[in-house]
Amino acid sequence: MNVTFRQLKVFEAVARHLSFTRAAEELFLTQPAVSMQVKQLEQHIGLPLFEQVGKKVSLTEAGREMQFYSRAIMQLLDEADEVLDGLRGGERGHLALAVPSTANQMTMQLLAAFRRRHPAFTFSIDITNREGLLRRLELNECDLVIMGKPPEEANLDAVAFMENPLVVIAAPDHPLAARTRIPPASLKQETFVIREPGSGTRIAMERFFAGHGWHPGGGMEMASNEAIKQAVEAGLGLGIVSLHTLDVELAAGRVAVLDVDTFPILRHWYIVQRQSKRLSAVASRFREFVISEAGTVWHTPGGLRSGKAAAVPAG
Ligand code: PGA
Numbered sequence: 001m002n003v004t005f006r007q008l009k010v011f012e013a014v015a016r017h018l019s020f021t022r023a024a025e026e027l028f029l030t031q032p033a034v035s036m037q038v039k040q041l042e043q044h045i046g047l048p049l050f051e052q053v054g055k056k057v058s059l060t061e062a063g064r065e066m067q068f069y070s071r072a073i074m075q076l077l078d079e080a081d082e083v084l085d086g087l088r089g090g091e092r093g094h095l096a097l098a099v100p101s102t103a104n105q106m107t108m109q110l111l112a113a114f115r116r117r118h119p120a121f122t123f124s125i126d127i128t129n130r131e132g133l134l135r136r137l138e139l140n141e142c143d144l145v146i147m148g149k150p151p152e153e154a155n156l157d158a159v160a161f162m163e164n165p166l167v168v169i170a171a172p173d174h175p176l177a178a179r180t181r182i183p184p185a186s187l188k189q190e191t192f193v194i195r196e197p198g199s200g201t202r203i204a205m206e207r208f209f210a211g212h213g214w215h216p217g218g219g220m221e222m223a224s225n226e227a228i229k230q231a232v233e234a235g236l237g238l239g240i241v242s243l244h245t246l247d248v249e250l251a252a253g254r255v256a257v258l259d260v261d262t263f264p265i266l267r268h269w270y271i272v273q274r275q276s277k278r279l280s281a282v283a284s285r286f287r288e289f290v291i292s293e294a295g296t297v298w299h300t301p302g303g304l305r306s307g308k309a310a311a312v313p314a315g
Contacts, residue, residue, distance in 0.1 A: 010023065020035055101128075102241075106298045109298045131199075147270060148269070161295070182260045192239065229255060243302055
């Protein structure tokens with residue numbers, strides 16, 4: 001295909017903004033120059049890439065295909081740049097991380113400790129849930145991801161580096177907060193506030209409930225750990241969250257961790273990359289740092305209570 005990099009770059013910007021004007025602004029070009037590049041690309045391809053109804057620009061089917069490939073080409077070029085920078089002994093690379101909000105506090109501590117050793121690198125962090133993270137990996141939109149165990153069939157390189165215990169939390173004045181060795185069956189009468197579909201915490205929680213033959217009702221679903229903790233603190237119900245999200249709440253006594261038999265559900269944090277990904281120097285240093293030193297940088301809030309069995313297989 002006889003297309004130029006400039007045409008691809010212009011096309012990618014128009015496709016991302018769905019606007020010729022905004023693409024022109026981003027690329028410091030005039031709008032006619034942008035339209036000309038797109039037109040030439042369409043001529044090479046022999047198919048229209050955009051359709052315009054009134055002021056609304058949308059991608060044609062060919063445009064959507066082209067967007068997928070042009071993004072992949074840009075990302076590979078960025079990757080080449082970073083890898084070559086590493087070969088030149090550069091410390092300046094960029095690290096594109098994606099993490100779940102559940103691992104947010106831990107990630108910030110890890111990044112801060114890493115940056116004390118390598119102050120020159122820049123980074124960006126995309127924060128989403130498990131489903132979003134798997135998508136970022138599939139589209140090659142980041143260097144590394146921190147998440148619960150990824151599915152085998154996703155062809156990813158994943159190394160476990162830390163335990164991720166999930167616990168049941170309640171408002172401190174909840175009657176169960178004073179009890180010990182609560183049998184899981186007693187939770188059946190309780191109302192739960194639960195995470196959104198696509199959350200790894202939610203999948204583990206559903207597995208736990210299914211293992212005990214029930215499904216938590218209540219109809220209270222929230223797309224963030226922060227919202228779950230606030231709802232629990234306000235007395236709306238019980239929640240199941242990672243201990244790693246409870247640093248502040250436990251210190252301030254805003255929620256109580258219930259002593260439920262078979263809890264915590266023991267999951268693990270993994271550092272994950274695409275199998276074919278060539279990591280930049282800074283990304284591979286960060287990966288090594290996480291695998292070897294995360295345990296000394298970050299300690300699970302509240303600590304793990306001993307003598308508890310995992311309720312579901314580790315994930
Ligand atoms: P979350 O956690 O999706 O529940 O935020 C990520 C994970 O467990 O993989």
